[in-house]
Amino acid sequence: DLMRDIVNILGPFFEVTELLGGSEYITFFYMIPSILGLMDKLDCSTDHLDELNNINFEMPDLVFDNNVGFVDAQEEEEGGPKGRKIKINTPIDVTNMQHKIKNALYNALLHYWDFSDEELFLAYLLDPRFKKLRFATSTQQLQAKAALREKYNNIKSLQSSLTLTNQPLDFNEQLSAENNQRERQIYQKTFIKSIFMQNTVDEPIDEISHYLSLPEIFYNHNPFHW
Numbered sequence: 276d277l278m279r280d281i282v283n284i285l286g287p288f289f290e291v292t293e294l295l296g297g298s299e300y301i302t303f304f305y306m307i308p309s310i311l312g313l314m315d316k317l318d319c320s321t322d323h324l325d326e327l328n329n330i331n332f333e334m335p336d337l338v339f340d341n342n343v344g345f346v347d348a349q350e351e352e353e354g355g356p357k358g359r360k361i362k363i364n365t366p367i368d369v370t371n372m373q374h375k376i377k378n379a380l381y382n383a384l385l386h387y388w389d390f391s392d393e394e395l396f397l398a399y400l401l402d403p404r405f406k407k408l409r410f411a412t413s414t415q416q417l418q419a420k421a422a423l424r425e426k427y428n429n430i431k432s433l434q435s436s437l438t439l440t441n442q443p444l445d446f447n448e449q450l451s452a453e454n455n456q457r458e459r460q461i462y463q464k465t466f467i468k469s470i471f472m473q474n475t476v477d478e479p480i481d482e483i484s485h486y487l488s489l490p491e492i493f494y495n496h497n498p499f500h501w
Contacts, residue, residue: 280373284380287316297331304402307395308410310388317381384450390415403492425482 291309295302334395396419399405492498 277369277372281376284317284373284376287313288380299425304399304405304498307388307390307399308405310384311390311410314381317377317384393418393422397426403489403498404486404494404496405491406489407491420483427483431442 291313292303294305294309375460396408396411396415399411400419400423408419411419
């Protein structure tokens with residue numbers, strides 16, 4: 276039963292490794308959703324997390340060393356390091372072992388991966404394969420969307436400023452002449468429009484909302500052919 280549990284725990288890691296090593300497209304954007312999915316799969320809401328809070332990931336010691344016995348190995352070379360051999364005939368305490376394995380893996384992922392950078396989720400928001408941010412929390416989703424809208428508005432403002440700066444000097448005069456010409460017309464052709472377009476309102480296009488409303492593409496599709 277323990278071996279079956281271990282296989283089930285490590286199975287998702289095998290799938291992620293296959294995905295990262297076998298995709299024909301760039302695999303960087305698979306990493307964060309996969310890691311967050313693994314952490315969620317490990318479900319470390321057990322009562323044994325306190326046992327692993329003091330893990331030193333810089334040392335070669337394993338979190339399970341207290342459960343096994345070791346014998347001193349012979350030095351392979353003079354002055355070489357002395358290895359450790361497990362006493363395979365010694366019974367091992369496997370109480371709560373599956374929880375210890377899950378918690379050790381969870382803490383390792385938490386130690387080596389930092390998800391505090393807001394730009395990280397903004398990048399995924401711009402990838403058509405992951406734009407729904409299903410792997411992120413509600414707060415992370417809202418922050419990424421707010422950051423995207425802020426950057427978009429900043430760019431639009433900059434473009435508007437550049438457009439006004441580069442306009443010819445007689446632009447306002449030309450616009451005024453066109454308005455005067457329309458005012459001098461005796462009859463304005465508005466009847467047909469009033470019939471067929473009375474319920475039509477020309478609203479400005481919100482490109483951000485439009486982009487976010489578009490469906491995702493499959494995770495294994497080419498994001499550049501969207």
